[in-house]
Amino acid sequence: MTAATHSPLFPQAPDTADAVLEGLDPEQREVATALRGPVCVLAGAGTGKTRAITHRIAYGVRAGILQPSSVLAVTFTNRAAGEMRGRLRQLGAQGVQARTFHSAALRQLQYFWPKAIGGSLPRLVDRKIQLVADAAAAGRIRLDRGELRDVAAEIEWSKVTQTVPADYPYAAVKAGRDVPRDPAEIAHLYAAYEDLKRERAVIDFEDVLLLTVAILQDRADIAEQVRSQYQHFVVDEYQDVSPLQQRLLELWLGPRDSLCVVGDASQTIYSFTGATPDHLLDFRTRHPGATVVKLVRDYRSTPQVVHLANGLLAQARGRAADHRLELISQRAAGPEPGYTEYTDEPAEAEGAARRIRELVDAGVPAAEIAVLFRTNAQSETYEQALADAGVPYQLRGAERFFDRPEVRRATTALRAAARFGANDSLLDDVVDLPSQVRAVLSGEGWTSHPPAGSGAVRERWESLAALVDLARDFAAARSGATLGDLVVELDERANAQHAPTVQGVTLASLHAAKGLEWDVVFLVGVAEGMVPISYARTDEQIEEERRLLYVGVTRARERLHLSWALSRAPGGRPSRRPSRFLDGLRPGSAATVGRTAAGTAGGIERGLAKEASLVAPRRTRRTPARCRVCGRTLTDPGDMKLMRCEDCPSDMDEGLYERLRAWRAVQAERTGQPDFCVFTDRTLMAIAEAQPATPAELSRIPGVLARKLQRHGADVLAICAGQEVSDDGAGD
Structure with a gap:
C-alpha cells in the first residue's frame, strides 16, 4: 500500500507496530511516531490527516x-x-474512544450528574425551535x-x-454578527429561553458542554477521575473548535501536555457558529x-486542481x-480546470446538466460527480436541470426543494386556492396565472423584493420566489393554464425529483461539502454577490x-x-462579473498566472473554449434576444424559447x-x-413553428x-416530415 492510497483499509490488521508505519510518507510517519508531549499537525486538504492520526x-x-482505554479522539461529526x-479497528487498535465533543461530554455528564448534582440528568431537547417560539410568545413577540x-442560531x-x-x-456588535432582530430584543x-428551560427542567445541545465544563x-x-481515565487526547479539525470546546478540552487535559491537534486554518469556514482558528x-x-x-503532499487532487487552490x-x-x-x-497530471460564462442562471444550470449527462454517458459514475x-436556495434550478436531462441526483445537507416546509405550505395554499379560488378575496380581479400565484404566496411570505441580509428568512423567500418563477414559465408555456393545472405540474415535478437516486450526482452547498470529495466537481454561481456572498x-x-471557495x-x-x-434571469441585464477570487487565475483576467505543473494558461484557454462550445448558441450570446416577428427585446423565457412575442402572429403547424x-405522451x-x-410544451411549439428537416436544424431549437436530440431526434424529424412513428419509436 502506498501513501497515495485514498483508503487505509487493510485486509487484516498489521502484525507488528512497525507494520503500522508501512506506506506512510515521511511527514505522516513523523506524526505517527511523535507520541510524547504536545503535537501540532498542520494538514492541508487531501494530505491524509486522518490516515496520519x-x-x-x-x-x-x-x-x-x-x-x-486511555485515548480519547474527538472530532466534529458522527460520520468523522x-x-x-x-480505521482504528482495521489497524488493530480496538478500545480507543473516538467521539464528537458533544458525545464525549454527554457520556461524562450522564455518568457524573447523580454524584455532582443529584437525581437524573434533565431531558435533552434535540431542537430548540419550539422553546424559542414559546419564549417569544410569552414576551408577545411574533416570529415566523x-x-x-x-x-435559535444566535x-x-x-x-x-x-x-x-x-x-x-455588545458581543454581537463586536463580532460583526448580521443579527436578524434588534440585539436587545x-x-x-x-x-426568556433560558428561564423556560429551567421551568421545564430540560437542557439543550450547548448545555451538554456548558454543564460538563461547570462540573x-x-x-x-x-475532574481528576476523568483525567485518570483519559491520559492522551487527539483533536481533529482543530480549526473549528469554539471557545467552549477549547475550555472543555483544557479541563480534560489538566496540567498534562499529552495532546495532538490536527487542523488547517485555510479551511476555517464555520466562524458564524463560533469556530475560530x-x-x-x-x-x-x-x-x-x-x-x-506540516502535511503538504496532496494525494487527492491533480496538479492542475492543486495549482488553482494554491493560487486562491x-x-x-x-x-x-x-x-x-x-x-x-502527488497525482498524475489531469485536465485544466474549465471556466464557463453563461448569460443567465437557467443557462448555467442547463450547461452543467448537459456536461454531466455527457460525463455519465461516457462512463463516469454519477456518484463521483x-x-x-454557495446557498441552499440555488439547488432548485439544478434539481430541475438535472431532472430534465435525465440525470439522477441527491441532495446533501439540505432538504429537497419540494420537501422544504415553506414549499409544502405554499403548495397546499395553491391547491386550496385552485379548489376554492372563487371564494378567495385575494384572487378577486386577478386574471393571469402568475399574478394569482403571487397573490396566494404573498400570504405565505413572498414579497416582490427579497428581504435584506441572510439566514433562514432569505432562504425561505428564495424558495417561494422559485415557485413564482416556475408559475411564470409554466403560464408562458401553456396558454390558458389554471391554478389547478399548475398544482398538477408541481405534483408531477415533485414525483419526478423524488425518484430513488441513491447513486446520483450530489447537490450540496459548499459548507455541506466539507470533508467530502469527488472525481468531478462543478462549482457553480462563482460570481460577485454569491462568492463572496453579498x-x-x-x-x-x-x-x-x-476559504469557502478553496x-x-x-x-x-x-x-x-x-x-x-x-x-x-433570461433577458436580464448582464450586470454580474466573475468572483474577484478568480482574478489572475482564470483565463483572460488580470495578471493571469503562468505555467502549471502540467500545462500553461493556453491549456486553460483551450478548456474554456471546449466548455463554451457546449452551451447552446442562443444561450451564450450576450446581445438581447429579439422577437423574430416585430423585433422587440424579449425578456420572458417562454418567449425567448420561441424567439417571438406571445402576441405576435405564429406560423405554427x-x-x-x-x-x-400525442407522441410525447x-x-x-x-x-x-x-x-x-x-419536451416542454413550449419546445414542441417551437418545433412545430420551425418544422426542422435535419438534425442540425432541430439542435438549434x-x-x-444533445441527449434529447440523440434519443428523440429521429422520431421528431420523422413526425415533422409527415411520417408515422411506431410505438417502438421506429419511423415507417
Whole structure:
C-alpha cells in the first residue's frame, strides 16, 4: 500500500507496530511516531490527516506506549468519528474512544450528574425551535419560522462563545454578527429561553458542554477521575473548535501536555457558529516545546486542481493566510480546470446538466460527480436541470426543494386556492396565472423584493420566489393554464425529483461539502454577490468566503469546472462579473498566472473554449434576444424559447403540434416520466413553428439538448416530415 492510497483499509490488521508505519510518507510517519508531549499537525486538504492520526494512535497502542482505554479522539461529526473508529479497528487498535465533543461530554455528564448534582440528568431537547417560539410568545413577540431559526442560531452562538444574555448586544456588535432582530430584543428572548428551560427542567445541545465544563471546574475530584481515565487526547479539525470546546478540552487535559491537534486554518469556514482558528494558530505559543509537522503532499487532487487552490490562497490576507500551506500534488497530471460564462442562471444550470449527462454517458459514475453552490436556495434550478436531462441526483445537507416546509405550505395554499379560488378575496380581479400565484404566496411570505441580509428568512423567500418563477414559465408555456393545472405540474415535478437516486450526482452547498470529495466537481454561481456572498462586508468575512471557495476547489480529485452567470434571469441585464477570487487565475483576467505543473494558461484557454462550445448558441450570446416577428427585446423565457412575442402572429403547424404532443405522451408513459421531461410544451411549439428537416436544424431549437436530440431526434424529424412513428419509436 502506498501513501497515495485514498483508503487505509487493510485486509487484516498489521502484525507488528512497525507494520503500522508501512506506506506512510515521511511527514505522516513523523506524526505517527511523535507520541510524547504536545503535537501540532498542520494538514492541508487531501494530505491524509486522518490516515496520519489513526496510524499514530494505532502505532502507540501496538508499541505498548498508549493504553487503548486511555485515548480519547474527538472530532466534529458522527460520520468523522465513525470513520475514525473503523480505521482504528482495521489497524488493530480496538478500545480507543473516538467521539464528537458533544458525545464525549454527554457520556461524562450522564455518568457524573447523580454524584455532582443529584437525581437524573434533565431531558435533552434535540431542537430548540419550539422553546424559542414559546419564549417569544410569552414576551408577545411574533416570529415566523425563519426568524425562529435565526434567533435559535444566535442563542447557539452565544452559548458556544460563553456569552450570557446581558452581554449579547455588545458581543454581537463586536463580532460583526448580521443579527436578524434588534440585539436587545434577541437578548431578551435569550434570557426568556433560558428561564423556560429551567421551568421545564430540560437542557439543550450547548448545555451538554456548558454543564460538563461547570462540573469539571467545580469538582476537582470528578475532574481528576476523568483525567485518570483519559491520559492522551487527539483533536481533529482543530480549526473549528469554539471557545467552549477549547475550555472543555483544557479541563480534560489538566496540567498534562499529552495532546495532538490536527487542523488547517485555510479551511476555517464555520466562524458564524463560533469556530475560530486562533486556538490552532496559538498552539505553539501555549505549548512552546510542541512538535509541529506540516502535511503538504496532496494525494487527492491533480496538479492542475492543486495549482488553482494554491493560487486562491496566495491572494489571501489575514492571520490564517499567513499560515497557509502550499500543497504539492502527488497525482498524475489531469485536465485544466474549465471556466464557463453563461448569460443567465437557467443557462448555467442547463450547461452543467448537459456536461454531466455527457460525463455519465461516457462512463463516469454519477456518484463521483458533485455540483456545489454557495446557498441552499440555488439547488432548485439544478434539481430541475438535472431532472430534465435525465440525470439522477441527491441532495446533501439540505432538504429537497419540494420537501422544504415553506414549499409544502405554499403548495397546499395553491391547491386550496385552485379548489376554492372563487371564494378567495385575494384572487378577486386577478386574471393571469402568475399574478394569482403571487397573490396566494404573498400570504405565505413572498414579497416582490427579497428581504435584506441572510439566514433562514432569505432562504425561505428564495424558495417561494422559485415557485413564482416556475408559475411564470409554466403560464408562458401553456396558454390558458389554471391554478389547478399548475398544482398538477408541481405534483408531477415533485414525483419526478423524488425518484430513488441513491447513486446520483450530489447537490450540496459548499459548507455541506466539507470533508467530502469527488472525481468531478462543478462549482457553480462563482460570481460577485454569491462568492463572496453579498452580505460579507468586513475583511474577515471576505477572507472566509475565499476559504469557502478553496474548500470547494479542493473537493475535486480529477476534473473541476467553475461557472458563473451574467444575469439572474433570461433577458436580464448582464450586470454580474466573475468572483474577484478568480482574478489572475482564470483565463483572460488580470495578471493571469503562468505555467502549471502540467500545462500553461493556453491549456486553460483551450478548456474554456471546449466548455463554451457546449452551451447552446442562443444561450451564450450576450446581445438581447429579439422577437423574430416585430423585433422587440424579449425578456420572458417562454418567449425567448420561441424567439417571438406571445402576441405576435405564429406560423405554427397546429396539426404537427398535436401529433408531437400525442407522441410525447406515449414516450412519457413508456419511461414513467412526466410529459415535460421529454419536451416542454413550449419546445414542441417551437418545433412545430420551425418544422426542422435535419438534425442540425432541430439542435438549434432551445430545449433540444444533445441527449434529447440523440434519443428523440429521429422520431421528431420523422413526425415533422409527415411520417408515422411506431410505438417502438421506429419511423415507417
